[in-house]
Amino acid sequence: MIKVDRKALDKTIDSMNLFPETKKAVAEYKENANLLDQRETMLKEQMAVIQKKHTENLMNQQVITDISELIYLKKQAKELVYETNVINSLLEELSEERTAVKLKYVPIFQQAIEDDRRSRPDYHVNQMVELIRWELVKAVADLSQAMQTQQKEVSAIHEVMNDPTVKVQYPRIEYMLNTKVQPVYSESFDTVLSRYHMFAARDGQIPSDIKRPMKEGK
CATH class of the missing domain: 1.10.287 (Helix Hairpins)
Known part of the structure; x- marks a missing residue:
């Protein structure tokens, strides 16, 4: 992606x-x-x-x-x-x-x-790291905003779902209304990329906790 x-x-x-x-x-x-x-x-x-x-x-x-x-x-x-x-x-x-x-x-x-x-010229990578970090965060944010926009486009259903009679007959409908559509992200690490990762990369090493994805997410 x-x-x-x-x-x-x-x-x-x-x-x-x-x-x-x-x-x-x-x-x-x-x-x-x-x-x-x-x-x-x-x-x-x-x-x-x-x-x-x-x-x-x-x-x-x-x-x-x-x-x-x-x-x-x-x-x-x-x-x-x-x-x-x-x-x-x-x-x-x-x-x-x-x-x-x-x-x-x-x-x-x-x-x-x-x-x-x-x-020999110096090869500064700070700008490259900052740009990639910005592009990554912005890409995820853009995807999320687009999903929220489409969710808002069907917000008219709230008029039906919030009706007291409807809620009585369909008690779990409130859960559906409060479900937020957003990109799926799960990560066991506190940070996506740390100083340790960059210092290791600077030394020509790829940290063991940085794995190449088996396949691209769809």
């Missing part, structure tokens, strides 16, 4: 760009971080290959009988351990490099966030 026109709001949401400078800084940071991630992936993949070789080497040492082959396996095992230590060292350096990159971008992010804050 009553709907909020969201066209202007949806247009504002679609065109909203609150963090242009921060997005640029984040994209630049991600580019650097991705290079480190790729290097880390390559090192870990190489580590997995070496560990597999090392495991196979140790198993072969247990069953080998040829001395020269055993010497070769022992030498290979030492080389594999050395390579493992080198990769672990590179991973530690990579971790330090990652920390250094993060520290580098902290002031960059701070400046970007501040630049966005200064250029």
Whole structure:
């Protein structure tokens, strides 16, 4: 019956760009971080290959009988351990490099966030809330007034219903006369919309006691 026109709001949401400078800084940071991630992936993949070789080497040492082959396996095992230590060292350096990159971008992010804050418009919703509240109350009042107007148009029946003889013969007629025609409204809450509801909405949350209607009333 009553709907909020969201066209202007949806247009504002679609065109909203609150963090242009921060997005640029984040994209630049991600580019650097991705290079480190790729290097880390390559090192870990190489580590997995070496560990597999090392495991196979140790198993072969247990069953080998040829001395020269055993010497070769022992030498290979030492080389594999050395390579493992080198990769672990590179991973530690990579971790330090990652920390250094993060520290580098902290002031960059701070400046970007501040630049966005200064250029970002404020989105005041008080006027929107006041307008919707007014439209809601006015719509219900208009509906009620229209119903009362139509009830008054048939007020001539009072001339008949208020007759003493009629009342004696139809004792419940007075109840019918006093029945006021008005919109049906039932609500368990003290307020239709409270500050709590608006503060929750401001934080991007819909309070649990605010439910979307299952179907529109007729």
